[in-house]
Amino acid sequence: MESRTRRRVGIAGAVAGAAAGAGAAAVGLRHLAVGRKRLRPDPDAGEQFGELRGRELVVAGDDGLALHVEVEGPDDADLTVVFCHGFALNQDSWHYQRRDLRGRVRMVFWDQRSHGRSGRSVPTxxxxDRTGADLEAVLAATVGPDDPVVLVGHSMGGMTIMALAERRPELFARQVAGVALVNTSCGNMAELTLGLPMVVAKAVRPLAPGALRGLGRRAALVERARGLGADLAFVVTRKVAFADRRVSPSVVAFLDDMIRDTPIDVIAEFYPSLIGHDKSAALDVLAKVPALVLVGGRDKLTPAAHGRSIAAALPDAELVEVEQAGHVLPLEYPGVVTGGLRRLLGRVRPESGDTEEERTA
Known part of the structure; x- marks a missing residue:
């Protein structure tokens, strides 16, 4: 195959591969938050969101913080896929990939520090950079020093992989056999508009760090307000994170629950590092291995241009762009993400046994 391929996924093809579809409205007041009551059945209503579990273990970061890790598959497998979730989410955000790749490959999921069931980090x-060190600890605890791994990261999880590459570049010549970067960026985060008009974004941007620090200092009050504003939060989540108008209300509610389960002071503490993120130098390290880069054409948080620039810097990268998708491709178009991972695994491990149809799904 060519050293670098590009796939542009149109809306019709993406919908066919994705599990999220048209749905009925969520219960209660969320009928109003969705904007109208959906009349068709919700195919995701019966999904076991947050209920898929693996063998649990606690891994200590190099500062002693307890990281919650789960492993699926035999310890003697010839390849392990390690999933790194995004900001304000947890490992359950990989629900569809976990469900559909079970039994096909050994998988490791973990909650980043201060997220999910991992321990709470001190603010500093x-x-x-610290999550990159945490990923190194997770690898050391779950795979042998020479056992091959594929690293998969969504949003902040992709940044974590870049931080590891900057911290331990030798791993990408010895152990890391491939990477998948989903809805992520290597820098210039301070220039994001979040979908606001540029003039408004420029006015708001300098106020955000101070405002978030203020909210973090009033965490208890803010958390009560978040509970009271659940329906408003639901519609904001849908507008900011998703682009497909037919996305299932169950999927939106699942994402919204993960975000609201993340304490506001954790969001405030990570914000400066996210905005100051610059790991463009790490791309030289990632260029050593096959890569998959997935972007959403309507991503307001890490715009498609960021993913395109990453793919352009990686000589053996497949770029998949879903034109009518937002910031959470693993949930909005899970079939596209899982299909891309199957193709990446086929490139890394051709003897995996996947059929050509599965690798191109």
């Missing part, structure tokens, strides 16, 4: 260590 709520940084991308």
């Amino acid at each position: 260590r709520a940084t991308i």
